[in-house]
Amino acid sequence: MSKAIKNISLAILATLIAAGAYLYSQDFRPVVYKVAEKAVEKIVTDSQPRKDDFRLLFCGTGSPNRTPARGQPCTALVANGKLFLFDAGEGAIGKLSEYGAPVGQLGGIFLTHLHSDHISGVAEVLHNTWLYGRRNPTIIRGPHGTEALIKGFESAYDEDLTERNRVLAAENLKRETVFAGAADIHVEGSSSVIVHEENGLTIRAFRVDHPDWHHAFGYRIEHKGKVVVISGDTKASDGIRQYAQGADILIHEALNSEILLHVGEQLELRGAPITRKRMAVIAEAHTSTLELAEIAQQTAAKNLVLTHLIPALPPTWIAEQFFTSGMGDIYKGNIIVARDGQWIDVLGL
């Protein structure tokens, strides 16, 4: 090492030591307090949505096979100053908070069906919203088994609730509230059932076709003269054709068969336990992108939003273009591939 380089290295080292010593001696409390205050401000702001809001938030656009960028299924609606969830997969509460949803104003949870990826975050949504101030039961609706599921969560959280109840009862947070308010919905044939009505907001459930579920639902939301339809998991379904007619926004699950079957082949080639056959079974239970384009065209939905992507490709323009290839030749409306954290203002679209 030349003498010049040695001197420069020593000078850099001395500067770093001096900087370290300076930082160590500083009081960072004002900075930490500022960060904490900002977090509190965000919680308070987020818990007070505007009464005239009519917005959608995509809080999970993946499937069971989630990635950090695409979480398990979760679609949120903010309307009438409240937050309504349609499914809540793993990590839903964290994503909702991160994306600025008014988690303090939970108005209801509507389940499309009880596949684990659609329900694995429900308990934490209920528990966290209660822990941070929810004092009333919330509406929880879903197909047969929903009430039993929520009772099961209550039982699983028993020790936690007993302990917290002792501490939080003084704040009027009672353990009975956390998992209260659940009921099963029964829908016959091609009819529909109104599951919630409030200040001009109507949410109705209808049946879709998700083998082998006897009861799997889509939801039709009507508010301020607009119609939003959420498909849940389904293969190409008459229920969607019927209830999404003329919808302003059709939010539909989507599967790209070409990519999925390629993934299946590669897994099989490498001796993975998940086979090509499994991929074929998955494809049978869902709607391919080209089938979806046909349905959207038949219903004349103005906007088609793809979610529950199978496979859960990265949220990049190139991947999304590939995922939707061929759809534009069939469907003439607006196609949006939803991403986690994406908000859509229904009145502004």
Ligand SMILES: [Zn+2]
């Ligand atoms: Zn699913």
Ligand SMILES: [Zn+2]
């Ligand atoms: Zn499913």
